[in-house]
Amino acid sequence: MKKESTEHRLERIRNAAIRLASERNINTISIYDVAKEAAIAASTVYHHYPNIEALVCELMNDVFDDFSEVLNSAIVEENIHHWSDINRMIEQGFVDYYRRTPLAQHTLLGQHTYASVRHADAQNDQLLGYKVEQIYRQFFSLPELPKDVNIFAVALQVADKVYSMNYQEKGEIASEMAREAIVITEAYIGSYLPRHIPRLES
16 A cells, blocks of 8 residues: 655645534634544644644635735726725625635634634734735825834724624624725725825826
8 A cells, every 4th residue: 555645644634624624613623523534543633733723823824825815816907996996805805705715714703712823813914914005005106104003904904803793693794794894994094095096107
């Protein structure tokens, strides 16, 4: 019998964890559950991951990579006439991603207890905030913004809070709450950006 490669074994473990996390509350999943789902000995899973939190953190790294792609794919240049169009496109992109990715829903919008995941999520929000700012600057000449906080990262976090509250209550992101997230983030960003900013020439 051909010996299974480490890469293939890790893929089985990750896929098993994704299946479980897509179906269940992330706090209820153990290394033993993942091992059973992957048809691998628990000792083998422990060899690669000291605990379930470490495994979840690795899964979230892939989700965070996806978030960057959401930003890239959400922007439709010809539909940008006002800076609020960028905010709307980005938030709609994230809502669409959450809706089709149960792993992200259950982990990032659910009430998990993993401090390392929360920390990684907050750090990723800061990186995404800078990327969002660059998108705005690509199309508009922005006024001077605060140096001690990235307003676009805060906007992303505020929207996620709205989605999280709705998800925890209803098990989904309802259309009306997706709309409210856009209203709230536009109002926040609008406290720093003038209502009318001429679009830069291409």
